[in-house]
Amino acid sequence: MDVISRTFLPATTEAGVVIPSRHLPIVERCVDADDDAVLVARCTRPEAPLSGDHLLLLTRRRLVVIQKTPVLHRLRLHLNANLRHLSNVTWRPDLTRPALEMAATAVDGVRERFRMKFADTEAVWRFEGVLRDVFLA
Structure with a gap:
């Protein structure tokens, strides 16, 4: 089983x-066969609201973000980073919307911010727990 x-x-x-199935080849290239996915969510980049839709995939070892461009709907790998190479990882739940904003500094020094929206506050706390387990364990 892959x-x-x-x-x-x-x-x-x-x-x-x-x-969509066209995301799968990108995921297969970025994630090792023995690395389990722990969080998948659609997200946006608050500093670039017109940059299109993003898919965030967090495993025990990697953070992968795939961008779908707004006009042509092409897929582009935005971020593929080993968690050890990320610094200053922070997240903040926003229960009024419900959403969660996550930020991390990549190895090249660029600060990346992602905002995930959820259906209810329970989902916010569940995803916040996953982030705590992965980054603080």
Whole structure:
């Protein structure tokens, strides 16, 4: 069983995210076969609101963000980073919307920010717990 069917697809189902099959080759190239997906979510970049839709995939070892361009709907790998190479990782739940904003500094010194929106506050706390387990454990 490959990483896609074993962990990525169940994580998308848990998050309530429908992923087109054209995302899968990018995920397969970025994630090792023994690295489990722990969080999948659609997100936006607050500093670039017109940059298109993004898909955030967090595993135990990697953070992968895939961008879908707004006009032509092309997929582009925005970020593929080993978690050890990320610094100053922070997140902040926003229960009024409900959403969660995550930020991290990549190895090249660029500060990346991602905002994930959820259906309810329970999902915010569940995803916040996953981030705590991965980054603070």
